[in-house]
Amino acid sequence: MANRLFMAAAVAAAIAGVSLMPASLEGQASKAAPAKAGAIPRTADGKPDLSGMYDVATLTPVERAAGTPLVLTDEQAVELEQKVAATKDERAAPIKGDRDAPPVGGDGSAGAAGNVGGYNSFWIDSGSRFSIVDGRKRASIVIDPPDGRVPQMKPEARQRSTRNVRPTSDQSAREDDPGFEGNGAYDDPERRPLGERCLMGFGSTSGPPVLPNYFYNNLHQIVQTRDSVMILTEMVHDARIVRMNSEHVPSTIRKWMGDSIGRWEGDTLVVDTTNFTDKTRYRGTTQNLHIVEQFTRVDAKTLRYRFTVEDPETWATAWTGEYTWPATDELMYEYACHEGNYALGNILRGARLKETNDAKKTRQ
Amino acid sequence: MRTKLFLFAAAGVLLATAAVRGHHAFGGEFDPNKPVLLKGPVTKVEWVNPHAWIHIEVTDPDGSKKEWMVEGGTPNTLLRRGITRESLKVGTVLVIDGYQARDHSLLRANGRNVTYPDGRKLFLGSSGTGAPTDGADPSDAAKPPTGRGRGGR
Numbered sequence: 001m002a003n004r005l006f007m008a009a010a011v012a013a014a015i016a017g018v019s020l021m022p023a024s025l026e027g028q029a030s031k032a033a034p035a036k037a038g039a040i041p042r043t044a045d046g047k048p049d050l051s052g053m054y055d056v057a058t059l060t061p062v063e064r065a066a067g068t069p070l071v072l073t074d075e076q077a078v079e080l081e082q083k084v085a086a087t088k089d090e091r092a093a094p095i096k097g098d099r100d101a102p103p104v105g106g107d108g109s110a111g112a113a114g115n116v117g118g119y120n121s122f123w124i125d126s127g128s129r130f131s132i133v134d135g136r137k138r139a140s141i142v143i144d145p146p147d148g149r150v151p152q153m154k155p156e157a158r159q160r161s162t163r164n165v166r167p168t169s170d171q172s173a174r175e176d177d178p179g180f181e182g183n184g185a186y187d188d189p190e191r192r193p194l195g196e197r198c199l200m201g202f203g204s205t206s207g208p209p210v211l212p213n214y215f216y217n218n219l220h221q222i223v224q225t226r227d228s229v230m231i232l233t234e235m236v237h238d239a240r241i242v243r244m245n246s247e248h249v250p251s252t253i254r255k256w257m258g259d260s261i262g263r264w265e266g267d268t269l270v271v272d273t274t275n276f277t278d279k280t281r282y283r284g285t286t287q288n289l290h291i292v293e294q295f296t297r298v299d300a301k302t303l304r305y306r307f308t309v310e311d312p313e314t315w316a317t318a319w320t321g322e323y324t325w326p327a328t329d330e331l332m333y334e335y336a337c338h339e340g341n342y343a344l345g346n347i348l349r350g351a352r353l354k355e356t357n358d359a360k361k362t363r364q
Numbered sequence: 365m366r367t368k369l370f371l372f373a374a375a376g377v378l379l380a381t382a383a384v385r386g387h388h389a390f391g392g393e394f395d396p397n398k399p400v401l402l403k404g405p406v407t408k409v410e411w412v413n414p415h416a417w418i419h420i421e422v423t424d425p426d427g428s429k430k431e432w433m434v435e436g437g438t439p440n441t442l443l444r445r446g447i448t449r450e451s452l453k454v455g456t457v458l459v460i461d462g463y464q465a466r467d468h469s470l471l472r473a474n475g476r477n478v479t480y481p482d483g484r485k486l487f488l489g490s491s492g493t494g495a496p497t498d499g500a501d502p503s504d505a506a507k508p509p510t511g512r513g514r515g516g517r
Contacts, residue, residue: 097483099401102461102476106396114391116463117476122487123416123437125444180391196388198414216441234440236414333440340412342472343435347392350466 040267040297043224048267048297050222050229053332054325056305057127057218059084062211062321064140064148077130077137085128091121114180125216131323133304141211141321150319153284157314161284186351189344194279196344198236198337199256204282206231206238206257208273208291209307209321219332220325222295222303229262229269236337242271249275254287256280269295285311301327388414393435394474398464402432402473403481406456411439411449418475420458434460434475447487457481 041049059081064070072080106115130137140148153161185191195202203213210233212218217235224230229242242262249259259275271293278287294306303325310318408419416436423429439449462476478486 092485092488094483094485095477095479097459097479097481099459099461099477099483101399101401102463104397104399106463107476109390114389114394115396116390116394116474118390119436119475120478120485122485123441125441181389186392193388216438330444333443335413335438335440337414340410340417341414342417342433343388343393343415346394346465346467346470346472347389349470350393350395353467 039300041300043226045226047224047226047264048269049224050269050295050297050303051224052222052327053330054220054222054303055218055328055330056210056212056220056323056325057125057214058131058212058323059127059129060131060138060141060212060323061214062141063150064142066147066149068139068148070139070143070146070148072130072137072139074137081129088121088128123216125218126214127212127218133322133324138323141323142319143322144320145317150283151315151317153314154316157284160286160313161281180354186348189348192344192347195236196347198341198344200238200280201233201235205235206233206240207282207307208240208258208260208271208293209282209309210293210305212323217335219328219330221332229271232332234332234335237335242269248272251275254278258289258291267296271295282309284314285309286313288313298324303327390474393465394463395466395468396463398468400432400460400462400464400473402434402458402460402462404432404457406452406454406458407431408454409449409452413438413440416442416449418452418458418460418478420460430471432460432471432473434462434473434478436475436478442487451487458486459483 043049102117107117109115109117130139131141132138142148142150145151189197193202194200200206201213201217203215204211205213205218210220210231213235219234221232222229223232227244229244231240231242232238233240238257240257240260242260244262246261248261253259254275254277256277256279258273260271260273262269262271264270271291273291273293274289276282276285276287276289282289289309289311291310292308294304296304296306298304304322305325306320306322308318308320309315402420402422404420404422406418407421410417410419410433416439418434418436419431420434421429422432442448442451457480458478459481460473460475460478462473464470465472480486
């Protein structure tokens, strides 16, 4: 049963052939790959070679339940992984072919599914394993604070967050129309979430900090040269260029993913990012968000990714997370999000229609 | 016992997260008061991001034929499993339940459940679609799974 869900990826290489990696860079990446187990591949100038394709899908959540340890026992991890696998199998199982339409008023789905349901699980490719750091399975990405929880936002940050909030997908269901967000949520395409507008991935996929989205398309590609490092995020097509041994651009210049500069500290690539816009607002932060990332190759097939997040206007203290990025030989495909984005048009059109109908009712 | 409870709670959170998060507001796009059950042959597949759209021809009770569009997920995920738009051939009969777009003049719906007429979910366990391990090749069963995820690397 499990095998039915995950069809052979081996032939994926034979189809489409739309790897985003230029042939010349592919050569560089493959040169790095055949390092001996335990050894790390290096570039000609002796730096660790981080180039490659990584799949960061994981079951390890950003935060863990209060009072629980950072490391899962093997028994806990196996039990949870098996439970997730069993549920996926259950969702893949056949249903009645001669079924009826779903119920009027919605199917009771919560959250972003908005009471109309999403789509079948065969489209979904979330993680199936917990992230392994230092040989142990992790229960959370957050490691500091040691309780594995992102610090509480400052009260003024929470107020700012409420004041500035752009509606996120299906944030509030209305009693008379479950799944429909509140007034104003659809007044302007620019009030819609960045993911819905195909501008950035949802859930800080491109970051920084780069996080798994627990849904699908969790591939990242790193291309490294002496002077710059490119981090390409499949969801949704974001390429962040890290300038090595450089200075930040002037503070008047603001970027969706911030301005990233890098340096080597021993065998670790340290990336410092500032100059965010006030549009991304990761976890309600301001444009003064400051992220420091550390990329370390722990072996030929694994990167350790650690990040520290600080924004004094949002949290009293900085906080840190880490997880591993396993290398994959799978291909990244172009995510030309906006070319097929019927959804945004459908959403805005639906809202205009609803306004018209509501106005008619009021006049009657 | 406490550990067990925690584990199941944690697994519930993980699965719920995976189940509900997505690219866009499903509830803003589709009308919970307009459920639909669509049955008919595939006429076209738009293999595009952020959502694939499957077109099917539905015959109304009066005999007239209408083309509906049904929203699915990202094709990238399926591509990595060796499934392409060629895996879903024109003429394949599907049964789809979902909700119609809020603009009812559009014959569009979400593919809440997309199955073959016997209830099997699309692509999963399907035979003869051309997809790898689709059951068309008897030797598939003997091959180790190579896809990422359970049973894979």
